[in-house]
Amino acid sequence: MGKRSKKTDEVDSKPAKRKSRKGRAKADDDGLLVGLDIGGTKLYAVVADSSGAVRGSARKKTRPQLGFEGVMGRALEVVAEACEDAKVPLEALRGVGVGAPSPMLPDGTAVNAPNLGWRNAPVGALLEGQLSRPVITANDCDAGTFGELVYGAGAGADTLVGLFMGTGLGGGIVIDGKPVCGENNMAAEIGHMVVVADGRRCGCGHRGCLEAYASKTGMGSYLRCQVACEGRETVLTELCDGDFGSLRSGALAKAYAEQDELAVEALHESARFLGIGVANLVTLLGPSVVVLGGGVMEALGKQLLPHVERAARASAFPPGTLKKTKICLAALGDDSVALGAVAWARQRLL
């Protein structure tokens, strides 16, 4: 007992009585971390323990127009407020995990974040300088996928793929418990896998990317064409003020609930392509779990999941291989990137 301090003994004998995310009480023996989700519209931070239980959180609008330093100033405030909410001093934290909408270099540089207007922005260095804590950064979809593996729908899996369908289609890949970032730190760009050679033009400039079909942008293309070229009607025209480029998941859910023919068609088309994307990832990587998240799946996951599964089954190779893969909805919702960043930082720091 010589080397154990009184304090440690006390901690051992009085385990904290909080509940983890999964309802299991677990001693927090390896320290707390902050997870920071830098999004195009919101900044969100959580303080979490090793079981993924959120001790405190805070959020703010991003306001990208403030530029890199302005946004990062707000991010520092959000981190401080999350610590306050958790009643933990910043100094007690073991480190900070960050998810940002950009390919991230190992040194914490955000290479290109179009939603924020950043290029080669030193996210990690700035935070580390201001917070004096170790900072680990990740692409937001990579972090979200890893969060689902560690704390969410894929808990217990070793090899997992995540696809997040919203305005675009993001994704992440984890193999044998390790996120795949590629030698270029830009891998897992699942939305830009070509599934229709010479097909529909994608926002990235290429043709036939999965994102051009399986996303709100893809549905917008489909609807625009059906309304403008085929003269068809849909309640979505009114719900999005005639701008199919700005479809909201809530509007899609409303139109789906009303069984608006064209809206249902567009959603099922996106779900079918999402299934083709899932099939390709199963054919290539044989994951045990595929997690589907993002705004559209959060709003309509239950309704769309059977369509995704059917399409995946029709294309995954060898036939029958999907029996060994669980396709399910993401479980962490809004916390996914922040908790994923916590898990990511934990894997590297602790």
Next chain:
Amino acid sequence: MGKRSKKTDEVDSKPAKRKSRKGRAKADDDGLLVGLDIGGTKLYAVVADSSGAVRGSARKKTRPQLGFEGVMGRALEVVAEACEDAKVPLEALRGVGVGAPSPMLPDGTAVNAPNLGWRNAPVGALLEGQLSRPVITANDCDAGTFGELVYGAGAGADTLVGLFMGTGLGGGIVIDGKPVCGENNMAAEIGHMVVVADGRRCGCGHRGCLEAYASKTGMGSYLRCQVACEGRETVLTELCDGDFGSLRSGALAKAYAEQDELAVEALHESARFLGIGVANLVTLLGPSVVVLGGGVMEALGKQLLPHVERAARASAFPPGTLKKTKICLAALGDDSVALGAVAWARQRLL
């Protein structure tokens, strides 16, 4: 020195004067292995040391009509002959690596080898029983890819993808030095990734698989359609006796050398699709090396490589990402599966 035998000292003081595959002489301090390539047409075995230097080899026709036990009897003969050629007794070998044209379970069962007519064939158990050496099995394309990483064109890389274009399109994926087999042991079926949703029918029954375009089978479909439906002519009609389903790489090379218009078109189409497949793998996995092999690339690699690269560049995401990926031709040729099986067994046994 007490525990070192005289024999060991002799070996230490008189290093063998053979050259390794790469021209480097290297002491074989961790033992020899046999690599066995079980193909649809030939059985081929090599005895190799840790540097990949081939000490001896042997080959025989497979004769699949003899059935599983008949073929395996011939495989045992080939292994014995390779040992004889290397002047090494079987007992001196550290183990046997096997590549077979089937998904392989970890226990050495070949799940389904259509070219051999095998289902759930106990390849590993039979060899281990007969040879009394440890046996490690792998899918042939996975082994071939791993061989290129360890001894071939990808030597030094950590993350590498291999695509082998012949009658079909096989492939393998290695991430961080470890082959990706998937939780179903059936991953890396690169030829069955969908690249044209609702496209051309593939031999597997699905639609739009890469193999339906980027393979001799794909070229056959293209040629058949152009000749039968469009009334076009090609020297290949005579070279393959009117059966575009049995195109040989040599015939394609001959027609290409003659600049036969339709043959050139078919080959460039396949190369373009191969490039789209490469792009998808780069977008998803960010490998440092992509190796292209197989009969067609062995015959026409130099001519087709620029077409593959151009198509890959046009579709890989983010744009410019290919700058960090080397696309090159396979280096091991006929030895690729057997040497890959050696490397695979070495990773697991030694």
